[in-house]
Every structure is written in C-alpha cells, then in structure tokens.
Amino acid sequence: MTLTVKKDKNEVAVNLVSRQKLEQFTSAEKVQFILTEVQHGKVLVLEHGLTPIEQSKLIERTMQEIKQDTFIGIEMEGYGEDKPTFLQRIFKNMKKPRMTVIGPAHLFQTISKDNNMIQTKIIPGKGV
Amino acid sequence: MGLFGKASLSSILHRIFGKKHARIGVYGPPNVGKTTLANRILQDWTGDLMGSVSEIPHETRMAKWKKNVRIENNGSSLFMDIVDTPGISTKVDYKDFMNTFGMNKKDAKQRAKEATEGVIESIRWLEDVDGVLLVMDATQDPFTQVNVTILGNLEARNLPVLIAANKIDMEDSSPATLKAAFPQHPVVPISALTGYNSDDLYSKMIDRFGKKRRRKRR
Numbered sequence: 001m002t003l004t005v006k007k008d009k010n011e012v013a014v015n016l017v018s019r020q021k022l023e024q025f026t027s028a029e030k031v032q033f034i035l036t037e038v039q040h041g042k043v044l045v046l047e048h049g050l051t052p053i054e055q056s057k058l059i060e061r062t063m064q065e066i067k068q069d070t071f072i073g074i075e076m077e078g079y080g081e082d083k084p085t086f087l088q089r090i091f092k093n094m095k096k097p098r099m100t101v102i103g104p105a106h107l108f109q110t111i112s113k114d115n116n117m118i119q120t121k122i123i124p125g126k127g128v
Numbered sequence: 129m130g131l132f133g134k135a136s137l138s139s140i141l142h143r144i145f146g147k148k149h150a151r152i153g154v155y156g157p158p159n160v161g162k163t164t165l166a167n168r169i170l171q172d173w174t175g176d177l178m179g180s181v182s183e184i185p186h187e188t189r190m191a192k193w194k195k196n197v198r199i200e201n202n203g204s205s206l207f208m209d210i211v212d213t214p215g216i217s218t219k220v221d222y223k224d225f226m227n228t229f230g231m232n233k234k235d236a237k238q239r240a241k242e243a244t245e246g247v248i249e250s251i252r253w254l255e256d257v258d259g260v261l262l263v264m265d266a267t268q269d270p271f272t273q274v275n276v277t278i279l280g281n282l283e284a285r286n287l288p289v290l291i292a293a294n295k296i297d298m299e300d301s302s303p304a305t306l307k308a309a310f311p312q313h314p315v316v317p318i319s320a321l322t323g324y325n326s327d328d329l330y331s332k333m334i335d336r337f338g339k340k341r342r343r344k345r346r
Contacts, residue, residue: 051284056281059216059277060248063248064248066244068237068240077273105219
C-alpha cells in the first residue's frame, strides 16, 4: 500500500475503539486494522488493548510497512494486563489487556508514563 | 563402571533438575548497551568480542551469536549460546541519524532500512531462545512500551528473564527505579562498560537460565 501524507491540514483524528469491535477481529485482523488506521494518520484509543504477542506482531508489521519519508512507525502506550483473580484463573479467564493508545510516530508522542497516567501530545500542523 | 553406568551422578542430577545448555538472547531497546554487555561476557569467558558498539542507535542491525560459551560461578556452570539481537523499537526515522548524529542522507536511509529489518529479526528470535537477558538503561525511564512488550512476551512464552540494569557507572543512574518498575523480575545492576558487578550477573544467569522449564509455543 502506498500512502501519501499531506501536511496541509491541522486536524488529527482521535478514534476511540470499543472492546466489542476489537473482539470481532482475529489477532491478525486486529493488528492489520490498527496499522491501517494509524498509517492514515489516526490516533486510536483502544478500550481493550493488545496482548503482548499481538503487540510484538504489530511492531513487526509496522517495521515491514515503514516508508522513510511518509511513515516512520508508531507510538504505542498502554498498561500491562490485568491480573486474573483466583476464580477467573479457575475458569480459564486469563489476563486481559488494558486500555492502549496508538498513533503514527510523526504525529503523536509520549511525554511520560507511570502506573497511573500516560501523558501524550499530538504534534500540531502535521495532520493528514 | 559405577552404579550409574557411564553417566556421572552429577550429570544425571543435572539432567533431572537443570539445563546444561541454554540459548540466551540479549534483548532491549536501542542504545542500552546490549552489544557492550555481550562483549563483556565473551571477553570474560572466551576472550572474543561479539560486535562493534556506537553511540548512534541501531549499531547492531543483524543478530550475532556465539556458541558454547561456558560461564561458571561458585562451582556451578552453564554452557550458553549467546545471541546479541538488534534493538527493538516501534519507530525508525532516518532523519534522527542525520539531525542528531550528522550522518549523510544516503547512509542514514540505509541504516534506517537495515534497522527495521533488525527489529523484525529480533522479534522472530524470541521463538528460538531459552531465556532472555533484558538490558535496560538505568539512567532512563524504564517504563517504556518496548520494555513492557518484551517482558509481556517473555511471560506469555514462559521464558526466564533476567534484567540487567546497565550503565550504573553513570552519575544519573537509578537501578532502584528500575527494580521498583518491575518488581516481579530479578534485576542485576551492572556496568557492562567497566565490568562492575559482573560476578553477580553470572551467578544469577546460571541460577536463572540453568533451570528446566517448559516453554509455551506460540
């Protein structure tokens, strides 16, 4: 896919993606959905984030899609997985990934992250 | 021939309770000192070097490995194949190499292209290692997505990990911050450059990577 990034707009779309929508996808579909949206300059806030294996797949796919003058990669921040309770473990309801924010690295930067807050900024004047 | 035939008692016990040989990946983000640490380990135990180091990120862009490195400490030992992997990052911008490190455009673009291939190679190596020495820069905020992603992957695959809090020879290092960020994993403060605390690292490597584990296949 060839993308042309136009730098003549100021707007950056920030989309909140519901858990229900994400659960419709297989892992590969989810990674592709995210990557396509981010390549189009959108910042996504996922209600239900990615598993660590999905995160590494997303990084791998991102590296395959890097175009040096238009798409330099992604910025991704989220919290670790929720630890399952004793009962959840019994019923094989394992760790659940938590909220995650992902955007194109040329538009979106992390300022700081700790256990309680992820601070990010959108770089103005680079909308697509 | 003794009671156990040709095999010694210690080798039988080792076969039951521990590994004799492990393939260990040296992982981490770019510029945390992975190759410096791999060089330190090889210099200490084989006299060789793994690769070149540089202040410019993504100096290692292809995985390199050294087989059958024997480390020992206090009577215990472990044979390892050590794999020095390219740094993992979520973005690679050739302009960083030009603006920060003065590279020309052609070289910067080539380095960036190779760096992206290196990241992919690193991730794929996760399928083939028995344990990971995760190197973090003790002068930097450890709570990065790359560190979290690597640790999450290792947990999901049930791979043993040892975190090397590197660069503690630097004034602004804070291995305590790193330990607090990942309390569920063992952390060894080291300086790969000076060799500070290497003995502790080797002792923990033998302890951590010498145990038998059943890894989860993905």
